[in-house]
Amino acid sequence: MAKAKTAYVCNDCGSDYPKWQGQCSDCGGWNSLAEVKLAASPVQARNQAQFSEKLSGYAGGAQAGQLQTLSEINLDDLPRISSGTVELDRVLGGGFVPGSVVLIGGSPGAGKSTLLLQTLCYLSTQMEALYITGEESLQQVAMRAQRLGLPTDKLKMLSETSVESICATAQQLKPKVLVVDSIQVVHMADVASAPGSVSQVRESAAYLTRFAKQTNTILILVGHVTKDGSLAGPKVLEHMIDCSTLLEGDNDSRFRTLRCSKNRFGAVNELGVFAMTGQGLKEVSNPSAIFLQRGDAVSSGSVVMVVWEGTRPLLVEIQALVDDSHLGNPRRIAVGLEGNRLSMLLAVLHRHGGIMVGDQDVYVNVVGGVKVMETSADLATLLAIVSSFRNRPLSHDLMVFGEVGLSGEIRPVPSGQERLREAAKHGFKRAIVPAANAPSGKIPGLEIIAVKSLTDALGAID
Ligand code: TYD
Ligand code: MG
Numbered sequence: 001m002a003k004a005k006t007a008y009v010c011n012d013c014g015s016d017y018p019k020w021q022g023q024c025s026d027c028g029g030w031n032s033l034a035e036v037k038l039a040a041s042p043v044q045a046r047n048q049a050q051f052s053e054k055l056s057g058y059a060g061g062a063q064a065g066q067l068q069t070l071s072e073i074n075l076d077d078l079p080r081i082s083s084g085t086v087e088l089d090r091v092l093g094g095g096f097v098p099g100s101v102v103l104i105g106g107s108p109g110a111g112k113s114t115l116l117l118q119t120l121c122y123l124s125t126q127m128e129a130l131y132i133t134g135e136e137s138l139q140q141v142a143m144r145a146q147r148l149g150l151p152t153d154k155l156k157m158l159s160e161t162s163v164e165s166i167c168a169t170a171q172q173l174k175p176k177v178l179v180v181d182s183i184q185v186v187h188m189a190d191v192a193s194a195p196g197s198v199s200q201v202r203e204s205a206a207y208l209t210r211f212a213k214q215t216n217t218i219l220i221l222v223g224h225v226t227k228d229g230s231l232a233g234p235k236v237l238e239h240m241i242d243c244s245t246l247l248e249g250d251n252d253s254r255f256r257t258l259r260c261s262k263n264r265f266g267a268v269n270e271l272g273v274f275a276m277t278g279q280g281l282k283e284v285s286n287p288s289a290i291f292l293q294r295g296d297a298v299s300s301g302s303v304v305m306v307v308w309e310g311t312r313p314l315l316v317e318i319q320a321l322v323d324d325s326h327l328g329n330p331r332r333i334a335v336g337l338e339g340n341r342l343s344m345l346l347a348v349l350h351r352h353g354g355i356m357v358g359d360q361d362v363y364v365n366v367v368g369g370v371k372v373m374e375t376s377a378d379l380a381t382l383l384a385i386v387s388s389f390r391n392r393p394l395s396h397d398l399m400v401f402g403e404v405g406l407s408g409e410i411r412p413v414p415s416g417q418e419r420l421r422e423a424a425k426h427g428f429k430r431a432i433v434p435a436a437n438a439p440s441g442k443i444p445g446l447e448i449i450a451v452k453s454l455t456d457a458l459g460a461i462d
Pocket of ligand 2 (some may be wrong): 112114
């Protein structure tokens with residue numbers, strides 16, 4: 001028998017080392033290396049055997065393949081299967097593709113199991129569907145399905161954590177869609193390490209992915225995320241799959257957002273919005289209306305802006321609080337916005353707007369737990385800060401967007417027209433926008449204030 005080899009694999013990033021060391025030189029994580037016995041890995045041996053079989057096939061005088069130009073390839077064979085939820089379909093780029101592997105990540109309690117149970121119950125009315133639950137008992141899942149009033153008579157359930165048994169069952173049932181909840185609890189007998197460890201996750205995912213590709217099954221994997229929001233398990237998992245999505249939302253907020261970070265079949269950065277209700281996850285078709293629930297009396301430090309999420313605009317409220325600081329080093333806190341960008345904006349405000357907040361604590365927050373990663377939030381953030389600093393509310397029907405450059409210029413952002421139209425649809429009457437985004441025609445009901453510099457913008461709110 002071949003001597004069992006050992007390797008030390010980093011639990012955070014998946015790099016491996018022949019010897020143990022205290023810190024992973026790749027990701028810098030401390031004490032993250034775990035010993036992995038590569039028991040002359042049958043998995044690797046099997047892969048190797050398959051591969052050489054294939055190679056010998058090529059050598060054995062196989063016929064040359066038929067070449068096609070890109071334009072000749074028939075695209076009709078890529079049907080999309082609707083998940084039954086418009087928001088989920090949008091994130092997936094139009095629905096599930098047979099043979100694709102989708103990963104849904106999220107922190108505990110985000111609602112991954114609920115979302116998938118609802119989707120599978122819907123899909124099971126049209127096709128064979130199999131739900132593998134490794135974390136919850138069958139009774140728990142059944143109870144939840146019953147409480148949510150889902151169609152439960154077609155969905156096949158299995159409580160199993162062995163990847164080999166899962167694939168054997170699926171081989172018999174031939175489901176069109178297979179959910180594995182979750183990839184961190186399943187394991188393969190061949191791999192000598194605990195479920196959830198790098199090598200288990202990697203090998204299990206590889207095995208399941210190969211199964212899905214061979215049988216043209218839609219495979220949906222549930223993945224846990226670590227404290228810092230990245231996917232638990234090795235990065236290689238994300239390389240293997242076709243579509244990686246993340247379900248986010250604070251436990252104290254009803255709203256959940258589903259965002260795609262990789263999609264081989266569509267655009268990324270599409271945002272799906274759901275609300276967790278007593279009847280499970282419900283899609284929210286007009287998210288702007290929710291994120292914009294403001295009272296009639298607007299206080300200082302609040303500004304509404306339009307962010308562009310994938311293919312649609314979303315109205316969100318940005319709040320700022322500027323207060324005398326008692327610290328030598330005043331606080332700069334950004335929730336839902338980038339912290340470094342806030343420091344930069346405050347410098348621009350001082351230098352080009354003549355407003356000095358160096359002795360003030362500055363807090364900014366995007367209402368509703370939305371994360372805004374766009375530079376189009378710059379101008380709205382600054383105006384909210386100025387409004388709070390002067391303790392002067394801005395008008396209720398004012399909407400703002402635009403990027404602020406280091407020399408105090410206001411730069412245009414993509415899809416300006418669509419943003420303005422969305423604002424008009426929600427009853428906004430005035431918009432402060434970059435001059436280059438000003439529409440050539442009129443937008444009914446909306447007064448456009450085009451600004452070129454920060455000074456112009458500050459003048460417009462005086
Ligand atoms: P779950 O889908 O189990 O989360 P995950 O699989 O991502 O860990 O969701 C659990 C949370 O959702 C739980 O905290 C309770 C809440 N919830 C509701 O508020 N209403 C519902 O109808 C359901 C099913 C769950
Ligand atoms: Mg779960």
